[in-house]
Amino acid sequence: MPQMLALVLLLVILYLGDIVSIRTKAWVPSVFICAVLFLLGYWTFFPTDIVARAGVPTVVAVMFMYLLIVNMGTLLSVKELLLQWKTILISLAGIVGIIIVAIIVGYLLFDFNTVVVAIPPLVGGIVSAIIMANGAKDAGLPDLAVFAIIIYVMQGFIGYPLTSIMLKREGRKVLKQYHAGTWHVSDDHKSSIDKQQAISSDENPMPRLFAKIPSSYNSSYFIFLRIAIIGFLAYFVSEVLKPIVSVSPFVLCLLFGVIAASFGFLERHPLKKAGGFGITVMGLMLFIFDTLSRATPEMLMRLLTPLVIFILSAVVGMFIFSIIVGKILKVSKELAFSIALTALYGFPADYIITNEVINNLTKDPKEKEILTSHMLPPMLIGGFISVTIVSVVLAGIMVNMIVGPASAVQ
Template sequence: MDLNVTQAFSIVLLILAVGELVSMKTKAMIPSVFVSAVLFIIGFWTILPGDVVTQSSFATPIVYLSMYLLLTHMGTLMSLKELLSQWKTVVIALGGIVGIIALTLSLGNLLFGWENVVAATPPLTGGVVASILMSTAAAEKGLTSIAVLATAMYVIQGFFGYPITSYLLKKEANRLADKVRSGEVKMEDNNQEKAEENESRFRIIPPLPEEYQTTYVILFKLGIVAALAVAAAPILHLNQFVVCMLFGVIGRETGFLEEKALVKSGSFGFLITILMAFIFAGLSDATPSMLTEIAVPLFGIIVLGLTGMALISMFIGKMFGYTKEMSISIAMTALYGFPPNYILTVESARASTKNDDEYQYAVDEMLPKMLVGGFTTVTIASVIIAGFFVKLL
């Protein structure tokens, strides 16, 4: 079915809007990303063309541009001190991945066979790159159903990750909000601490006057920093998306970038919409016949992997003083990465808090952990794991 760009755009936005409205009505008990994913997959199985997202103009060039700008912007949400303090989050996220691998390669191997668990485990620990590596390797060996399993794992795992993470983050947000309600945390003191962090000792560029912080100026500065990050990534031998976030932190610390840059430019909402639409486009690959063929190993490996992930992340988190809800949520970012980790955090905080102070405190506490967790699992660890597992297939 061929649609014109406005028709395709309207369909995509209708699905995203319905997801958001359901989330609001259910107080994030049913997260928007889960609802939208279900609607997209039903649509792909019935009346929607598989390329409806591409037809809506959300194609690769603007998706990558959005990712670069958004991740640079995410860096402006954290100070250097805050970023460095997240080393515990990195350890918890990696521990969760170890838990996935431990159970899938042991019990999973006994139940579903070596080739199935080797192909499905890397996509479960992270994103699309791991899925592509494993499905390609399986296809080259003539293992067609195994290749399908690797692809389906990437496509389906979010259906488990979205609702579970939403439930856990709501409990965590409510706990944090209670601290504000009881007076244990005074937002005046907390805001003062944040203000002191914003006054970085590395600031060498004076703040731009408010009247000059226009959409064009802010986007230009974000574009410059993102361009430098992409150019530096091969030199640093780091993933370009990770470097974008790191350069965003540096841009804020030096004063070149404003805090919450895209929000101030008025561009954040549209760019996040582009990314969310692009993520759901991958559901067009999950045909009913595909899922029927590999349903048992697919869902079995997911359940085993999540069990191992939860046990190890809770154990490590307890040692570091993190709640079990926050620890598992950090590890669960492996199932979806960015931007769903951002959306789930904000929605859960909004649903569990009663005023701006409670909301802001909950977001400030949870969002950096969820962002760093997502980078650790999806962007870094999963690619390394997939590179190793390809040799085991």
């Protein structure tokens, strides 16, 4: 398949996902449609390396991940994290719910290794899934290696539409209160609105550390250079820490992005200002869907029962625990459940779904601003807490708990 044909096919899929989302007013998220179409493509005429053929091999996708996660770090701040402490507690409660219910149900129906391999991918994204898949493969458990990837691939099929439904209900409630004049913007929402206004500003001044340099020198290349430096520092520190503790460079990218923006080394949302945000999100989305090439119909049928049971257990667990903690913290059940659901997909799906819902609920700029400030920060932070941080830590611990066939015999 020629490179440009592969690229055209993939972009057709991404665009069809957008069309369906727009036509259904985000009841059917674009990422769900794209995942279905990718599966059908792989099961029919797509070459398994179609994403690499289109120009996004793994090495390019990893570069996009470094750039995007540093960029997302610049959208956060220590103050924002402190303001979003309720989000962090709800996200952690959802994770606890996943672990407890999955362990109880798993031990009743499946063996120890299946439970251990299933939990980290349920809590997080591709990094934890790959860690567990490699651990199972090294332990001589090929089926469980596939199972880890399949869980990651398939759990979004429940997470995407559920999140869309919950966020639409939350958005309608907020708009109803706004129209009735009873919606009051809290301090954390005001902070988010101010940040969104700063980010959307057309001005492109130099960051604080480079204030003495004329702003005309702040070219796209200079912005990309500074993002890449932060990404390299994250990688370097991760490698230096390896003999002591294993820390994902992507976790450090997020942390260093927050620090770089706080100290004035990077501006807020630098990828957008450099004109590279759209193509990097596209590349990362293609990389995520590329994992579907491993999900053959035979594998899905063989792993269908444990797959469905574990995903449903995770949803039930996060629903119960997030609703309880949300009620204690006076956060609506719709928003609390949505925050917990980010564990099933993380970034960039949480960003995309939230924006889809907002754009389909209203076209008014002021209403969009209110909905964005209310829903986007907790959705992003919830996804970062579960997928980017907790799931990687969990995977690092639980991969050592896998018992290989030889060990089991002994």
